[in-house]
Every structure is written in structure tokens, then in C-alpha cells.
Amino acid sequence: MNSKRVVITGLGALSALGNDVSSNWSNAIQGKSGAGPITYFNAEKFKTQFASQLIGFDPSSRLDRNEIKRADLYTQYGLYAVAEAMEDAGLEIDRLDSPFDAGVIWGTSQGGMNTFEKEMREFVENDxxxxxxxxxxxxxLGNMASGLISMKYGMMGINFAPVSACATSNSAIMDAFNYIKWGKAKVILTGGSEAPITEASIGGFGALKALSTRNENPLIASRPFDVERDGFVMGEGAAALILEEYDHAKKRGAKIYAEVVGAAMTADAYHMTATHPEGLGAFQCMKFALEEAGLTVQDVDYINAHATSTPLGDVSETKAISKLCNGEKNKLHISATKSMTGHLLGAAGAIEAIFSVMAIKDGVIPPTINTENLDPNIPSDIEIVYKEALSKKVKVALSNTFGFGGHNATVIFQEFKD
Known part of the structure; x- marks a missing residue:
């Protein structure tokens, strides 16, 4: 089977840093934190009382009344980001040779948690x-965002919703990449959305001791790699990428942000919630992705790390990266943008894919904020971008995501050359 080239022609983003790609990127490279007190419910009974909430989100600016009424918040977030990506790409499905050439692969970890909580509460309370x-x-349902996106735009090709916890949207991007590469589609809208700032989610992750409890100062709570990190900050939002077969994009005169050149998934097969302490699955995942791309670690300029600000996860990932580099320093730099957006769970990979693509486009690596004292367990050969963005030519960017259940997913983006 002849392998097709896969390019990115449209982007859409929604997070605590902004309601579009431009504001997300601008705030990320300025090192701004999106964390603050939870306002969606009374969080006083929880050990963690803050999160990275959206600011000024108005679904009616891009969705009609019926879409809002019939969609859970996670689906609304997805439709909102997708609308920006479609406009950005200038993509009109009715101008394709066939609507079956276009598909949707959209991920979420928790799906309609808001709807579930609301309905169960009302059922129990209404005697x-x-x-x-x-x-x-x-x-x-966790597949409903994918379904409603396809209905809205008339995309009648491949359509499904992968679930691999916090690795979900990287899994979705990899699937989209593969289907286009194999000639099964010409356009796939991919990414993920999550609306997890709910009582059950905050309470549940808090019970796992996965969340930071720095209620006195949420802005500095997410501190990847720092010796005093105490857990992640819950985030919400969505991010959409339009992946397109290169010849198809060229024929319609689309602008091209970057090319997807490699992707891989592995499993730790180790623990329900903890990553492998030596990062064995993460290492092999990055290695497989590089091999598919025909690249080596020496070709990589930037790694957007999964780095959630948890004591175990940050160390195991950096050990995996160090092993990939054979313990030698090279030109690659690492940053953890969750320090600013919070952790978007199933949508994390998608927003971080956009940051990786924008780093290639603009030659800027966003910073890791709040890291004051590096954990001595972090390998010394790891070059982390702290506090301020780094201006640097980025030809190759690698993005990692890892999820409960031992899921690892890596995607590699490269500067596009005709």
C-alpha cells in the first residue's frame, strides 16, 4: 500500500488560556496560568477547591440553540473548537468529491459527566x-461529540471515538493519521474535548490524591518537575485539528501548518494509575514513533511533555526521554504546557498538539511555569524550558500523552516542505 503524506490544515482551541487558537497561543508563550477558584459549584467540602476553568465561554457565538440544548458541555466544547478549525481550514465538505472522503475521530475520557451527574441528582431528589x-x-455518551460533529458538517466517512484516558486525543490523532496515510480518507477532523470540572471528577481525582491542594495560591499549583509538586490542576476545554491528505490539500490551495510524520501507542502493563517507574512504555512509544517517521532523537527540537505535575509521572517520563537520548545532551528542549492550561484529560493531547504545531510555525517553545526547584530525580541531561518562552527554530516536535490504565501515545509533527 502506498503511504500518503498527512498535513494539518486547520486548528481550533478552547481552554482556560482562551477561546481560540490565537489567545491560547499568545497566553501560553507569555507563561500565563489559567488556574483559579472553582465557580461551577460549592467546592468548600473538597480538598481541592480550584481548577483551570474557561473564561467568558459563550457557546451561542458558534452554536445554535438546538445544538446547545441537545449537547452535553463536553460536546459543546468540541463543536465550538471544531467551528474554528473548519473556518481556519476553509474546508467545505460539499465541495469534496464525496462526503465519504471526510471523517471524524474525536476523543474524550469522561464524556458527558455533567449530564450524568445532573440527571442522577434530579432523579434521586424528585420523590x-x-x-x-x-x-x-x-x-x-462518549461518542456523541464525534457523531454530532459529523452530522453538522456532513462528514460521512470514518467516524468513531477512541478512549484511552489522558492519552485519548493523541490516540485519535494517530488513528486519523493512519487512516489518511492508508488511503482510507482524504480529510479527518480529529482532537478531543473534556468538561471534567464537576463534583464527581474533583472528588474522585481528589480521593486518588492526584490533584494539587494548593488552595491558597492556585496560579502556582501546577509545577511540573518541581521538587514540591503535589498533583495536577484539573482543566477543561477542547482542541481540533484538521488532518488532510497532502495532494488533496494542495489541490484546493489550503494553507499547511505542519506535517504529521509518525505516531505510536504502547502499554505500560504495570499499574492502574501509576506510570512505569522507569518509563519503559513511554520510551518504546517515542522510539516507535521516531522509527515510523524515519527520524532519530537528534532530529527532535522540542518535546511537549505529558508532565502533569505529579510526583511519579514527571520523573518516569524524563527517565524515558533520557534513555531515548542515551543519557547525552542534544539540541532538544522540553516544556510542560499543563503548567498553564491545567490537565484537560482526554483533550490534553489535542491542545498540546496545537502548541507543538505552533512552536514549529512561529519558532517559539512555550515555557514551563512555576518550576522553582528542580526535583533531583529528574535526569541532568534534560533541558527544560523554564518561566519564559524560548525562541528557537523548531523543525520537529514530539508530543507525549499517558493515561490511567497504562496507555502511552506519542505523535510527531514536522515542518512542512513541499
Whole structure:
């Protein structure tokens, strides 16, 4: 089978740093934190009382009334980011040779958690007439964002929703890359969305002791690689990427941000929630992705690390990167943008893919903020970009995501050359 080239022609983003790609990128390279007190519910009973919430999000600016009514918040976030990506790409499905040439692979980790909590609470509390809303099941399903995106734009090709916890949207991007590469589609809209700032999510992750409890100063709570890190900051939002077969993009005169050149997935096969302490699965995942891309670690300029600010995860990932580099310093730099956006769970890989692509486009590596004292367990050969963005020519960027269940997913982006 002849392998097709896969390029990126459209981007859309929504996070605590902004409601579009431009504001997300601008705030990221300025090193701004999106963390603050939770306002969606009374969080006083929780050990963690803050998160990285969206600011000024108005779904009606891009979605119609029925879309908002019939969609859970995670789906609204997805549709919102997708609208920006479609406009950015100048993509009109009715001008394709066939609507079956275009598909959607969209990920989420928790799906419609807001709908589930709301419906269960109302059912239990309504003693006189307990009932469920007819939209309960369709709204909370994890595949519904993917389905509604395809319906809105008439994309009749490949359509599904992978789930691999916090590795989900990297898994989605990899699947989209492969299907186009194999000639199964010409355009795939991919990415992920998550709306996890709910009582069950904050309480559940808090019970796992996965969340930071720096309630006195949320802005500095997410501190990857720092010796005093105490857990991640929950984030929310969505990010969309339009992947397109190169000849198809060229024929329609699309602008091209970058090329997807490699991707891989592995499993730690180690623990439900902890990464392998030596990063064996992460190392092999990066290695496989580089091999597919025909690259070596010496070709990589930037790694957007998964680095959630958890005591175990940050160390194991840097050990894996050090092993990939054979313990020798080279030209690659690392940063952890979750220090600013918080952790978007199933949407994390998608927003970080956009940051990786923008680093290639603009020649700027966003910083890791809040890291004051480097954990001595972090290998000394790792070059982390701290506090301020780094101006640097980026030809190759690698993005890692890892998820509960031992899922590892790596995607590699490269500067596009005709």
C-alpha cells in the first residue's frame, strides 16, 4: 500500500488560556496560568477547591440553540473548537468529491459527566415524580461529540471515538493519521474535548490524591518537575485539528501548518494509575514513533511533555526521554504546557498538539511555569524550558500523552516542505 503524506490544515482551541487558537497561543508563550477558584459549584467540602476553568465561554457565538440544548458541555466544547478549525481550514465538505472522503475521530475520557451527574441528582431528589430526560443517554455518551460533529458538517466517512484516558486525543490523532496515510480518507477532523470540572471528577481525582491542594495560591499549583509538586490542576476545554491528505490539500490551495510524520501507542502493563517507574512504555512509544517517521532523537527540537505535575509521572517520563537520548545532551528542549492550561484529560493531547504545531510555525517553545526547584530525580541531561518562552527554530516536535490504565501515545509533527 502506498503511504500518503498527512498535513494539518486547520486548528481550533478552547481552554482556560482562551477561546481560540490565537489567545491560547499568545497566553501560553507569555507563561500565563489559567488556574483559579472553582465557580461551577460549592467546592468548600473538597480538598481541592480550584481548577483551570474557561473564561467568558459563550457557546451561542458558534452554536445554535438546538445544538446547545441537545449537547452535553463536553460536546459543546468540541463543536465550538471544531467551528474554528473548519473556518481556519476553509474546508467545505460539499465541495469534496464525496462526503465519504471526510471523517471524524474525536476523543474524550469522561464524556458527558455533567449530564450524568445532573440527571442522577434530579432523579434521586424528585420523590414525587422521578424521571430521566429523554436526552439523558444521547447527551452523556462518549461518542456523541464525534457523531454530532459529523452530522453538522456532513462528514460521512470514518467516524468513531477512541478512549484511552489522558492519552485519548493523541490516540485519535494517530488513528486519523493512519487512516489518511492508508488511503482510507482524504480529510479527518480529529482532537478531543473534556468538561471534567464537576463534583464527581474533583472528588474522585481528589480521593486518588492526584490533584494539587494548593488552595491558597492556585496560579502556582501546577509545577511540573518541581521538587514540591503535589498533583495536577484539573482543566477543561477542547482542541481540533484538521488532518488532510497532502495532494488533496494542495489541490484546493489550503494553507499547511505542519506535517504529521509518525505516531505510536504502547502499554505500560504495570499499574492502574501509576506510570512505569522507569518509563519503559513511554520510551518504546517515542522510539516507535521516531522509527515510523524515519527520524532519530537528534532530529527532535522540542518535546511537549505529558508532565502533569505529579510526583511519579514527571520523573518516569524524563527517565524515558533520557534513555531515548542515551543519557547525552542534544539540541532538544522540553516544556510542560499543563503548567498553564491545567490537565484537560482526554483533550490534553489535542491542545498540546496545537502548541507543538505552533512552536514549529512561529519558532517559539512555550515555557514551563512555576518550576522553582528542580526535583533531583529528574535526569541532568534534560533541558527544560523554564518561566519564559524560548525562541528557537523548531523543525520537529514530539508530543507525549499517558493515561490511567497504562496507555502511552506519542505523535510527531514536522515542518512542512513541499
Amino acid at each position: 414525587s415524580n422521578p424521571r430521566f430526560n429523554p436526552f439523558f443517554i444521547p447527551k452523556f
